[in-house]
Amino acid sequence: MRQFKKILIINIFGIGDVLFTTPILTNLKIYNKDVQIGYVCNRRTVSVIEQHPCVDQVFIYERDEFNEVYKKSKIAFWRKIKAFVQEIKNEHYDVVFDFSMNTFTGFFAWMAGIAVRSGFDYKKRGIFLNKKILLEGFDDKHVVEYYLDFLRKFNIPVKETRLSLSIGEKDQQGALDYIENKNFKKPIINIMPGGGASWGKDAYYKRWPAENFAKLADKLIEKFSVDIILMGSLQEKELCQQVESLMKGRPTVLCGKTNIMQLAALSRICALNIVNDGGPLHIAVSAGSKTLSIFGPVNEYVYGPYSREGHDVVTADIACRPCYRRFRRASCTHISCLKNIKIEDVLRKVENLL
Structure with a gap:
């Protein structure tokens, strides 16, 4: 595959799920030490990611905060989305790996102008993805192996499978x-x-x-x-x-x-x-x-x-x-x-x- 310069990871689930993506971060850096990695996570998991040596930038997406704004004002809600998308768009990411099985995250990746959008197509929610991995559930192997399939789809070698956490x-x-x-x-x-x-x-x-x-x-x-x-x-x-x-x-x-x-x-x-x-x-x-x-x-x-x-x-x-x-x-x-x-x-x- 061609060398991507900037990659965005999206995982808005819990701590375990975010840690399951850490072998991807490590392998991306092994494959290309100069790649820049951004990460979209929720507020609860931000401390897990912001200290990780492979991650260059963190974006916080907290669904409840967006929902609260929506309840008060639809105009303010769309302004908040626009500002969030623009923050990501300004970074000019080449590819996104979206683990969230969520139509909305695919939508904002598309709105941010990310050309290659890879993610799980679960229950046909991947309508904004153009590199889909069909998924019915995590059943026959560990979640980490499902996540590493993203690398395999792009012919990136998997050389490290351990979870990682950087303790200051x-x-x-x-x-x-x-x-x-x-x-x-x-x-x-x-x-x-x-x-x-x-x-x-x-x-x-x-x-x-x-x-x-x-x-x-x-x-x-x-x-x-x-x-x-x-x-x-x-x-x-x-x-x-x-x-x-x-x-x-x-x-x-x-x-x-x-x-x-x-x-x-x-x-x-x-x-x-x-x-x-x-x-x-x-x-x-x-x-x-x-x-x-x-x-x-x-x-x-x-x-x-x-x-x-x-x-x-x-x-x-x-x-x-x-x-x-x-x-x-x-x-x-x-x-x-x-x-x-x-x-x-x-x-x-x-x-x-x-």
């Missing part, structure tokens, strides 16, 4: 200072009983029960003589406090006290990170941390840690899982795929990883 010196040193000031004397296991924000009000469908995390934490202290940290977002603070209240031991609770990069830096210091399926898992994986993840309705071979080196997954062997297919979760009232995972199952996996 300030965040890394801050994590080290925190551990030193807390005077931890034992190996640290980080437990994240939430799972990020991507499933919203349905997030509990991906969460192993809080009482199980509490019993697991106490057994880890007893069996392996470790210190326990509980981490998560501010929205998961109550959940972390619930786990703490059910424990016999005394964990250090950091829920809501770290930003994404600080969480990544702390996860890197820990001997192990035990997490549910979700963004925090992929933050830890991208940071080079060791993880044990608990998967329920979601297929771990499609959405799990990538790659598996230094990582393991716990699942329940029941016929109805995985039930999350083609971006839809089956109606379920029992969530047996998580409730059937025993504490002893997790402990055995921990022993293999420590």
